[in-house]
Amino acid sequence: MRILHTMLRVGDLDRSIAFYTEVLGMQLLRRKDYAEGRFTLAFLGYGDEAHHTVLELTHNWDTSSYDLGNAYGHIALETPNIVATCDAVRAKGGKVVREPGPMKHGTTVIAFVEDPDGYKIEFIQP
Known part of the structure; x- marks a missing residue:
């Protein structure tokens, strides 16, 4: 599986x-x-x-938008350089909604961007 x-x-x-x-x-x-x-x-x-x-x-085809609800979380993508990745997203017109930094109550460095429909994508730096 x-x-x-x-x-x-x-x-x-x-x-x-x-x-x-x-x-x-x-x-x-x-x-x-x-x-x-x-x-x-x-x-x-x-x-x-x-x-x-x-x-x-x-x-x-007959639906132009959706109510995202509150159950959906996010998609996570690993990136070796989170700051450069967020800068590249911004340079291409993307929306960074949480700047790179340690996660709350932890040390893992994360950031979030949002796609055109409002879905969140988390970047994680190993």
């Missing part, structure tokens, strides 16, 4: 693909329209689906 993907519903698929590819450096692995169901799936990641866990973005 292994984790295959995490799915997020997004209001504007092209905007979200641009964020995850241009700002966070993922690759668009595949995209498919399901006209009968009026939705599109796009899979993105840092490596092929056979060997890596990926992100599935689901765009329901």
Whole structure:
């Protein structure tokens, strides 16, 4: 058993693909329209689906936004230089919502950014 993907519903698929590819450096692995169901799936990641866990973005054609609720947490990405990563996100128009620093009650260095739909992405520096 292994984790295959995490799915997020997004209001504007092209905007979200641009964020995850241009700002966070993922690759668009595949995209498919399901006209009968009026939705599109796009899979993105840092490596092929056979060997890596990926992100599935689901765009329901008739829905432009979602209530994120309070149960969802975040996606976590490891980065060797958290300050440089946050600077690169900002330079590409991304939104850093928690600057790099030690986590509350701990020493692990973390930061958070937000995607165009308001989903949080945590950066962790090993």
